[in-house]
Amino acid sequence: MEKSSGLVRRLARQAPALCLLLLIAACAKDYPQTTLQPRGDFARMVDDLFRTTVVWATIVFVLVEGVLLWAIFKFRGRADDPEPRQVHGNTTLEVVWTVIPAFILVAIAVPTVKTIFKTSDYATGPGVVQIEVIGHQWWWEFRYPELGVVTGNEMHIPVGKTVNLRMTTADVLHSFWVPQFAGKRDVFPGRYNPLWFKAEVTGIFSGQCAEFCGVQHARMGFKLISETQEEFDAWVARERIGSPLVNAGTVPADTTTPADSAGRAAKLAADSLEQAGRALFSGAGCIGCHAMVGTPLASATSLKGPNLSHVGSRQTLVAGLMPNTEENLRKWLANPDSVKQGTLMVLPKKLTDAEIATLVAYLRSHR
Amino acid sequence: MDAHSHAQGGDHAHPTPGLYFKVALVLFVLTALEVLAYEVGHGRMGADLQRIVEPVVVMLLLVLSAAKFALVAMFYMHLKQDPKVLTNLFIWPLLLAATVIAAMIVIFSYWRVVGAK
Amino acid sequence: MATSVVDHAPASHHEPHTGIWSWITTVDHKRIGILYGVTAFIFFLLGGIEALIMRIQLMKPDNTFVSPELFNSLFTMHGTTMIFLGVMPLSAMFFNYFIPLQIGARDVAFPRLNAFSYWVFLLGGLFINFSFLINAAPNAGWFGYANLTSNQYSPGLNTDFWVLGLQILGVASMAAAINFFVTIVNMRAPGMKMLRMPMFVWMSFITQILLLLAFPVITIALVFLMMDRHFATHFFLPEGGGDPILWQHLFWIFGHPEVYILILPSFGIVSEILPVFSRKPLFGYTAMVFSGAFIAFLGFGVWSHHMFSTGMGPFADAFFSLSTMLIAVPTGVKIFNWIGTMWGGSLQLKTPMLFAIGMVAQFIVGGLSGVMHSVPPADLQQTDTYFIVAHFHYVLFGGAIFGLTAGAYYWFPKMFGRMLDDKMGKLHFWMMFLGFNITFFPMHFLGLNGMPRRVYTYPGDLNFEFWNQVQTWGSLLLGVSFLVFIYNMWKASRRPADAPADPWRGATLEWLIPSPPQEFNFADVPPVHSATPAWDLRRAGGGTLPEPQRVSGAGIHMPRPSYWPAVTAVGVLVTIGSILFTHAFSQWYFITLTGAAILIYGIYRWAYEPAF
């Protein structure tokens, strides 16, 4: 036993733990929603901690399973073998194997508690981007109260800046999760929960609701778009046009927005597609659930569906379900329930092909 | 029921009606004290007394009710002379129950504060 | 109420042991055990089939094999069934059959209460599964988080079936728990001190304590939920100032002890099997007892580790994290003592032993991933992903089911007087071992790579397909392994009884009596001087034990059969089930009153009926 356990220990110490980590890292490469390739500070802290636990778990696993296997092969007996020595216990040994795990746990517990305190509560300080997250059955709403932006299913953040999320829900529990940036945090009705992170790179990342929230919990994804400060500012400027927050006067209209905005609005008002689309948007009942630039309810902030003012610019449609293409939008408007069974977008009446075509063109023109 | 196992069940030193009566009196007095604590704590007997009693009223009530609890359990439920097993059957769940209540209060007090932000 | 015994002729009034009626009225703990076993195994297969359907749906992205609604019902009913109708009653089968045998008792303390537990369990299980037939199967997950379970977000009877079904099952569990607890406290053979009880009895004892202390909490939580759904209260609803998180606390105060309720019997079984097939006493008996008790004790102080992502704040997170980690210590003690038992032994690798070793090997994996969850920041990434699904199947299937299967092979000869085929048993083991690991190990990868749990499908571009397919094939292998098991039992049932009283050189009292045991178990209860009384006798006999003879039971008083427990159980079903109708028609309470009347009548008849 002496010899073998020495060997096992040496083996255990390095090789398998490293192998496992390598294996996991290799596996991670092709998974766009992986937790194993952190791209934000929060997720990185979590990942470091996780790797610590993996190493310890691997060591314990290899040692204990190793000894178990060893015992199976070493002590196989036959039915007619003499009775083995009747050992009832060994106090020293028992104390040792009580104490060693305790030490291992302390080694895990210390960084754990440190990280717990680092990852709780809101992020504060200058330059922090404030975002409100509101879960809905089955889509996400994002509001930037200081910037005057209200959008759905697509969160834009500037790279290298800490974003501070203040999260709640309009209906049942959901859980906000972008694996490469931070862990999950559940949202509760009538209550706010904090989360923050800082993106290290630019790119498009995928996130998903992680608390079971009803029929379409599986289809409650969203995109996180990390971009440079300039891109982000440009996006904000665009989104402010027709934003419910700006319209409602919650946020003062910003005079420093790009010069074209006023002109654009004027041009839009005259456009014939815009005229037809807007009329249909009211006539077909969309307006009951969606805010849309230029429509009477553009300032409503507690509607059932996502703000559609700039839906043409989004990467995906319907909570990450499909790419934002003309075809997909047409499919969606033709019969939402067949695309996403159980969705709460229930059209007052079935749209005709012509109506759909108009709405599609209208919506897609709003970028 | 046969007498045999009953005798083992702790027939020895059974308290008498006299003792039961004394316990009842004490229980009565403690209940009166509880109500008194409540009244005094909320200003029924003047502001001066209230100032002294109010901060400790919860403490007082807890102590008084624990005392009543113990009296009933020990004398009326015979835990004092019955085998220890029975006491254990009661005391451990009771402690767990008290801990759960305390933990819930602590957890919720934090939950309310943070959730409002 | 007690009635004098002398006016009944001993054993003469007992019905013959055949026919449905004899099963309905039986109060024999062994027959009730078999009833539990058969019923629970059927429910287990049902839960397994539900799992297989889910696996087929998840085989490829954007699959449409089942609808989203059905999928949600499937995982809800799969979890609920496996836990409340599979593992718990399978454990109850062993409690019923073997606690009295192992402590040298003629029956449990309250034989009719025992029958009552079974009937309530059966009716509760049928009740909750009946929902499938009217297309209203529960669909809010096995922990039914509020406020998704409110009327507003879960209209229909689905959640009602779940709430009321669990309530009914809770009655069965509580009655059984009191019964077994008292049996162990009060019915032991002369000389069997607490610290001489077989480890299975010890772990069962601790399980009963957990049941007794955990179930009242879920009972209350379910009452609140029922009130919210049927009587317009707002216990969990923010509209009226309530808070959905309260449900989570109450559920997990119950839920975490519940997972130890599921695993401890299995720990006990493995602790019986390893010594017998190592031919060496259990290593560190006392440490095994106390570690079990410590696990149970700690089990009440860790519940919020299921809620790290709710944002309870750093202090609560840290507290529950540390308390959770601490459980690894006593559990480690158990693992090491099991290995210590095997160490230096003479291992007989028969089927029960294989399953027991498999249980130890796999439980370690599940335990270690459990410790990974206990690190709150890391758990923020893991929670509600397949990493968790991997964890709990390693402990529940790799731990509980492997342990229970080990017990089934170990005790089958005692229960039915027939040996199970060892070759087929080994085939079963290897198929199950492989199938299990192929199904559940890749879930670790999927979870860490971002696959959430409880999704009826996933998009193709997340690349979850490969491992999901592997898992599905694994689960099919797992399914087939159970067919081998069923075939093995069927074959055995076709053979004449061939099992000796003690096929394995067992250490405990049940091996001293014929297989299957006679109705009264022990004509004379042997004295007990250690934790391994059968080995003591064997040694005293120079290494062999004489085959025990069947004896006449004349003069032994056994409890008489009764149907009042079953009637009372119907009363429970109707009383609780009546709540289903509150929205359907205004006179619903007549059903409740009818149920209550049956219940009360049943109790009175039961109480005044002579027991012997």
Place this chain on the structure above:
Amino acid sequence: MSDAAAHAIEHPTTTGIDSRKVAIWTLIGSECLLFASLISTYLVYKGKSLVGPLPHTESQCMLHGKMQACEPIFSIPLVTFGTAVLLFSSFFVVLALYGAQKGNRKMLITWLSATVVCGLFFIGMQVYEFSHFYHEGLGYTTNLFASTFYTLTGFHGSHVTVGVIWLATLLVMAIRGKLPAGKSLNLEIAALYWHFVDVVWIVIFPVVYLMR
């Protein structure tokens, strides 16, 4: 339930205590957690009601179809009286048990009747209290306080009711002479349950009624 009793004839129990007595204590231990859940809920929801009436303070509440100021709802004298009655019933049942064990049938019947009467009185007090609250505008679903309060005290009340039925059954047996000294355990068990119901009230009374 005579199963265990009869068993004891062949088989004295391990602890020497009758199994039924162990069972009732086990049940009592378990019930501690039942009431702990109810009490925790009451306490964590304390002060979270959105509308009145409230237990100790004035509040806005809907009464007679309009919002108006409501008085604090608790009437301490009434419950104090109920509390005292319940405490005395515990005293009476212990005397009844004493009588039963000594084979003193008269004592048994007298005090057991007194216990049942006290129990009924307590239930009556609660029914009165509830209906009074109801008329003051506190329905079961009016606010969180109402729901938690009625559920907690209602659970206790239903335990009292079961206890009364149980004790009344024993009283009938005693009157018919079917509760001799040898069967006093039947009463002892019911009495233990009854005392437990009493101690639960000993907790509820200050926690619910006397703490603001």
